[in-house]
Amino acid sequence: MAVKRSSPGSRKPRRTGVSPKSGQEPAGEASLSLERIVANAVDLLDTQGIDGLTMRRLADRLGAGAMSLYWHVDSKEAVFDLALDSVLAYREPAQTGKAQHWRADVIHMLEDWRACMLRHPWSASLLPRRALGPNILGRLERLARTLSRAGVADADLNAGIWSLWNYVMGATVTRGSFDRSDDDRAAAQQRLRDLSQHYPTIERSRLLLDDDWDGAFRRGLDFLLDGIAPRRSKAQPR
Amino acid sequence: MAVKRSSPGSRKPRRTGVSPKSGQEPAGEASLSLERIVANAVDLLDTQGIDGLTMRRLADRLGAGAMSLYWHVDSKEAVFDLALDSVLAYREPAQTGKAQHWRADVIHMLEDWRACMLRHPWSASLLPRRALGPNILGRLERLARTLSRAGVADADLNAGIWSLWNYVMGATVTRGSFDRSDDDRAAAQQRLRDLSQHYPTIERSRLLLDDDWDGAFRRGLDFLLDGIAPRRSKAQPR
DNA sequence: CATTCACTCGTACGCCGTACGATAGAGTCT
DNA sequence: AGACTCTATCGTACGGCGTACGAGTGAATG
Numbered sequence A, B: 001m002a003v004k005r006s007s008p009g010s011r012k013p014r015r016t017g018v019s020p021k022s023g024q025e026p027a028g029e030a031s032l033s034l035e036r037i038v039a040n041a042v043d044l045l046d047t048q049g050i051d052g053l054t055m056r057r058l059a060d061r062l063g064a065g066a067m068s069l070y071w072h073v074d075s076k077e078a079v080f081d082l083a084l085d086s087v088l089a090y091r092e093p094a095q096t097g098k099a100q101h102w103r104a105d106v107i108h109m110l111e112d113w114r115a116c117m118l119r120h121p122w123s124a125s126l127l128p129r130r131a132l133g134p135n136i137l138g139r140l141e142r143l144a145r146t147l148s149r150a151g152v153a154d155a156d157l158n159a160g161i162w163s164l165w166n167y168v169m170g171a172t173v174t175r176g177s178f179d180r181s182d183d184d185r186a187a188a189q190q191r192l193r194d195l196s197q198h199y200p201t202i203e204r205s206r207l208l209l210d211d212d213w214d215g216a217f218r219r220g221l222d223f224l225l226d227g228i229a230p231r232r233s234k235a236q237p238r
Numbered sequence C: 001c002a003t004t005c006a007c008t009c010g011t012a013c014g015c016c017g018t019a020c021g022a023t024a025g026a027g028t029c030t
Numbered sequence D: 001a002g003a004c005t006c007t008a009t010c011g012t013a014c015g016g017c018g019t020a021c022g023a024g025t026g027a028a029t030g
Helices: A034-048 A055-061 A066-072 A076-087 A102-119 A121-129 A134-149 A154-177 A185-196 A200-205 A213-228 B034-048 B055-061 B066-072 B076-087 B102-119 B122-129 B134-149 B154-177 B185-196 B200-205 B213-228
Strands: none
Touching (some): A055 A076, A076 A102, A076 A121, A076 A134, A102 A134, A121 B154, A134 B200, A154 B122, A154 B154, A154 B200, A154 B213, A200 B134, A213 B154, B034 B055, B055 B066, B076 B102, B102 B134, B102 B154, B154 B213
16 A cells, blocks of 8 residues: 555646646636645645545536546545645744754754644544655654754664654644544543543543643653753663 | 444343353354454454455444444444454553562553554554544553552653653554555565655665664653653753 | 334445546647 | 647446435343
8 A cells, every 4th residue: 555556547747838828827717736636635634524535526626527636646545645745844944044953953843743733633644544755754854864963873863763753643643532623522521521530540630631732742752852862871771 | 523422323232131042152143242243343454454344344244234233333433443442452461479660561561552553553543533442541541550650740640641652652653654564565665765865864874674663662662761750850841 | 912122134325436438629740 | 731649637337335214023021
């Protein structure tokens, strides 16, 4: 699944040089393009949820027939891949000249990552079964570079990257499991309160009710970065 | 989605006391029951993957009509919930009398958690959108209890639990994104090698090719536990 | 015997992803 | 000009899905 042979259905549409009449599309009736498809898919996912994206609906929105999409895209799976990656693009922080501390850099990127995914809740549930897109890899690369420059030993690098990565992933995915919609937020809270009763320690700490997600995220990140930070006497891993 | 009103379709079947003829079912033709449904669903998921589970197939396997399932189960979603939770049961370690160190205890539970999910790869991709079942909550409770007894301050407890939790979640989910099947494992490796070329730091560290997942998991866990461990002078969170 | 339950299942509806092949227009070559 | 190719669109149809609905069955109960 993760690896696709470049299938016959998808030669790239090269824009034939000649744009339509004027320099800009007026409105709704532009021609199909990968960009428009992906943008509308994201929109659909945002508003209708993960089951709301169907090829027919997507095509309708674009004023096209369902099968027209398949000239630009191999399958619905591909639409998911593209939508996911498109939502995870990272704009570097404004780089105001002053060199950032590596730690701030890492935190910024990871908090932004988390924010991106929370802005599009479907992305968290998609991630586990999708391939790595360029934006995802770009973030990994950046993370690796930052840590490496900060002096993290090569031998520790991969473990460090994956630790941070996993943490962010898990935090986002977990967060997404709670209070998905606002409709039943109250009901969910009640349910969690009921559930808690059978789990005394959890209840006492209000684990399921505490909703300072952002703070918890940041604190865990600090735990990890403390562990990863270079030039500590790391002899006994136990 | 996460919260269901207990819908009308699912009164619990109470076994009417009188078992069939003998004490044990002979073979294939037992009657439907929640246990059999869930067990077969897990089997189907294990062998056919997440798309391989359909209500019709599941019913066939059980020698029943598709709609018969719906007397025991509200919907296909419920089957997913049940299958997921059933796979995540935790058997406490043999408790050989000697008191375990809390750290060993936590590590055991979390490594077991990860192992469970890797044994059933579909579980990782299901987790993000499913409700909390009793086995999942049981593990959280145990984690909370262990940390609390180990002396983690109440104020740090939730952050600690969620950190560990998120980490395990993310590690499992990420792991699942790679080399899903053995069919295309070679192809996947090649693809990753190609990809790496555009991401120099990643390539240098062989991030995507390194396959010591278990080791990386353990090392990250140690990072975190170092950060969480009680009685450290934790004044400056920065 | 009548009624109620616990349980099973056949049929049917509306939706899905997409294989296939028929277009239509624009560009290119002779 | 005519023939041909390439890009792009789309209508139809197929097989499969989840599940609403309601009819059926056999045992327990009154």
